[in-house]
Amino acid sequence: MTDRCLVISIGAGLASLAAGVVALVLDAPEIGLVAGILGFLGAVAATAIAARARVAELALHETTVDRARLRRELDALAAIFAEEATRRAGPASDDALPQTELAVDPESGLLDQKFFTVLVQQRVAAARRALQPVSVVVFELDGVGRADASTKRQAIGVLGEVIRRTLRECDAACRIGETMAAAVLEDTAEAGAVWAAERVRGTLHACPVGDSLTVSAGIACYPSHALEAPRLVQRAGHALKTARANGRDHVEIAQAE
Template sequence: MRLRGFLAIIVGLGGVAMGAFGMHSGRAEDGVIGAGVAFIAVIIGLGARSRSTAPATVSEETSPATGGPDLAVSADRESSGASTKTEADPASSLMDATDPITDPLTGLMNEIFFSGLLSTKVATARRRLWPLSIVLLQLVMEPGVSEEETDAGILAFSAVVAATIRTADVACRVGSRSFALLLDDTDEDGAAWVAERIQIAHAREGASPIAKVCAGVASYPSHGIEPAEILITAKSALKQAADNLELPGLGRVIVAPQRPL
């Protein structure tokens, strides 16, 4: 940069001297050449000045040791930016996260989903003036069944449930050996029939580690107006069904008694 400025001064002085010589000798060619050389000197000087005052770009990194671009710093910065982007990527976070509302064994919705959906279903039933039924199912396993056999039996039973209920109905696994159904536009008699159909379909599957399927049924508005009230009533009916395992058959189906008007 300094060399170019010095060169511009030398060339400029040479041009001025040649122009002065042309004026003294009376030769126009010398004067024209001197003016051209002086113009070149001006161009060189302006180029050196513009380079010295040009602002540094944002992408340049200067190494304290060499004065040149610090490639290590730039590489570290790019690497850090890439890792930050990856950590903040919502799609990546969603793929790594475990689904909090799905049962990992059966693929059905779990108790968290059931609890949140129940209030919505009751509100819909109230608005549309139709009944809504809850069916709670409890599986009773054969004695001495291994954990692997239990899981296989539960998985097979969940497939029977999904194939028996309507598409509009909702089946959830709400415990290790219990399921819950939400049946739109279905009263307690229809819900009891659904529970019995599930029992029969399961029995037709053949050998299973599940000995009995007990069921408790409660409905809106026959057994309650609020979601919690209906669910408590269904649990009470299920307990009554599960307390009579010594009786023969596929398992008891208990419909809760209607509440007084």
């Protein structure tokens, strides 16, 4: 499009010059008027070229800034994963676990708790750039807190399997406590987060242990409930407390500030 405007600008300028010379030689005011019109068209085309060049320059600058910011975030996340893998692996050995296994909690099958904070920060930052919502859902199994360790392991394993089977591939979930898990739902506002939490509850009910094992959930959404990742997690936690105060097997949404 810019090349077309450039050709029009040059052509209009040359035609205007030629028409002006002819008008001068033949003393024809009509041709002079044509020369003026052609000159005006050339000026318009030149202005359009300059405007498009400025827009392209600004777009390139924004893209460069976004790429640099994304690179810093990815580098930070990679460093955290590498540090955690090194810490867990201990002294080098022939049977060291792959890094992907080190990132997964073995009892729940969800991402390890150590990565939850970074995960939420990354998803909120991405949502802010894309002008999209993102939701955090915190789950806690009802009535399992005082159970023995074996029962807790079995319960969190069931919840982890249900969450993995229920959420989308673009979503992520971490174990964040003995009987707790949290999901980060990409491009999801309140209604979608409630639907996802209810699906987890419904799928858990359909399990063989569904009659004895229930879960409560608290939901908070960016940007309606919080603009920063730590506050978003805090609001989801408060909503979970409200859900548990209302009894077993409840889902609550954070109140707008």
